[in-house]
Amino acid sequence: MPNPTFVAPSSMANSSRLYLSELAPGAVQSEIRAMSAACESMGGINLAQGVCDTPVPQVVEAEALAAIQRGDNIYTRMDGIARLRAAIAAKQRGDYGLDYDPETEVMVASGATAGLHAAAMALLNPGDEVILFEPFYGYHVATLKSQRVTPVPVALAEADFGLDVDALRAAITPRTRAILLNTPANPSGKVFTREETEAVAEVCLEFDLFLFTDEIYEYFVYDGQEHVAPATLPGMRERTIVISGFSKTFSITGWRLGYVTADARWMGAMAYFHDLTYVCAPSPFQHGAAAGLELLPASFYQQIAADHQSKRERMVSALRDAGLTPTVPAGAYYVLAEASVLPGLSAAEKARALLKATGVAAVAGSAFFSKGRGENLLRFCFAKQDAALDEACARLRRLGGG
Structure with missing residues (x-):
């Protein structure tokens, strides 16, 4: 039952108390999640999210x-x-x-x-x-x-x-x-x-x-x-x-x-x-x-580094052949590549153009920079099982006529 003694302040008299928090209007789905969803919808190869689908020990x-x-x-x-x-x-x-x-x-x-x-x-x-x-x-x-x-x-x-x-x-x-x-x-x-x-x-x-x-x-x-x-x-x-x-x-x-x-x-x-x-x-x-x-012995950790270095080499080579100049990473399992050859005014548009052309999902570089930066970069994850990675590399090479 409403409190009969409560009187709404004049500033609230004609407004609702039902509204989003101060944080919520600026909260949007991450570009990583968005590209993963777009990739899934078309049955593509997801190099956008760092899912690391290699076998569990x-x-x-x-x-x-x-x-x-x-x-x-x-x-x-x-x-x-x-x-x-x-x-x-x-x-x-x-x-x-x-x-x-x-x-x-x-x-x-x-x-x-x-x-x-x-x-x-x-x-x-x-x-x-x-x-x-x-x-x-x-x-x-x-x-x-x-x-x-x-x-x-x-x-x-x-x-x-x-x-x-x-x-x-x-x-x-x-x-x-x-x-x-x-x-x-x-x-x-x-x-x-x-x-x-x-x-x-x-x-x-x-x-x-x-x-x-x-x-x-x-x-x-x-x-x-x-x-x-x-x-x-x-x-x-x-x-x-x-x-x-x-x-x-x-x-x-x-x-x-x-x-x-x-x-x-x-x-x-x-x-x-x-x-x-x-x-x-x-x-x-x-x-x-x-x-x-x-x-797990020390050799396990040495082997995962060796395995991923091999995956890195395949990814970097394919990106070069595709005309997407990569920066060779010293660690982790991502590659940032220059993507100005792709159509689109923004990195997000370029990522979607790449997905449409090849079925390979990458993430807009702008997701990792301050506003206005990273618009000619895409991030690729190479922590994939070999068959999927090799197929993704083959599709990317076709961009460069390979």
């Missing part, structure tokens, strides 16, 4: 199935099962010499994206600024904006994606709270060198900033490159929020399994916000990932 798959069958299907602790937290801590120690307490400094997340979301909720306030490097992963920008945090892009050099330290310093303001570093990077395949990573760390220390890292492509490095874990640098462990996951390494993008390792001072709040949004990551899948960390 047998030990990972078998343990997940066994967990379902033995009844490990209920809620876990909000920061994940003890077995997986211990395995993640052991992995960080073995790979990088980083010691994290699995009880207080490791959180299993519903994907790396959820890990970033929880970390931002715990550590940032509306109006804070976070510096990231352009080209950037659109979900990083969108996650920050969804929490009313301002992303501040700093452009990498166009020729080789080199870090401009002066530009980084110039971007810092009194509202800057953190830097977000994605290495190896999506979409460029940029692997930050040790010198560049040390420069970023120096800025974090000088201005007392958090460093959020997205290291999910840590094992996808080529040509003898090295992945430098920023938390290993002097003074950086306490301020670095390490975000990674299993989607790419174990080819389980649909399982939504990631993790965060960070100093215990920050982890409690992060786990709280992850619980609030996701409750926990899927229980049986956590057991599958734990088995992978426990049982």
Whole structure:
């Protein structure tokens, strides 16, 4: 029953309270999702989304199935099962010499994206600024904006994606709270060198900033490159929020399994916000990932890098033959290619023209840049099974008459 004493303010008398939030009008479907849907509708080959449809390691798959069958299907602790937290801590120690307490400094997340979301909720306030490097992963920008945090892009050099330290310093303001570093990077395949990573760390220390890292492509490095874990640098462990996951390494993008390792001072709040949004990551899948960390040998990780370097070579060669000049990535599993030969006034139009002509889906480069940039670039994902990748390459070559 209406409250008889309530009187609507004059400003509300002739208006509805039913309206979208301040954030919603600017929220649109990501170009990655849009191109995946367009590709699916025509039965094309999807090189747009980083789905990584290569086979799941047998030990990972078998343990997940066994967990379902033995009844490990209920809620876990909000920061994940003890077995997986211990395995993640052991992995960080073995790979990088980083010691994290699995009880207080490791959180299993519903994907790396959820890990970033929880970390931002715990550590940032509306109006804070976070510096990231352009080209950037659109979900990083969108996650920050969804929490009313301002992303501040700093452009990498166009020729080789080199870090401009002066530009980084110039971007810092009194509202800057953190830097977000994605290495190896999506979409460029940029692997930050040790010198560049040390420069970023120096800025974090000088201005007392958090460093959020997205290291999910840590094992996808080529040509003898090295992945430098920023938390290993002097003074950086306490301020670095390490975000990674299993989607790419174990080819389980649909399982939504990631993790965060960070100093215990920050982890409690992060786990709280992850619980609030996701409750926990899927229980049986956590057991599958734990088995992978426990049982897969070092040669497995070396092999996936070698396999994807081979896929990279095939993709780069096909793009060159098609007249789409690629930038050869040092890591991750994407290629940015120059696409001015394609019809269309924008990258989105060029991507759709390519899909129509070849049945191969790519993503508009503009999805990874500030407004007005990236309009002559397309991003291609080469983490595909060989038959699909080879067919996509053959279709692309026909653009160039091959």
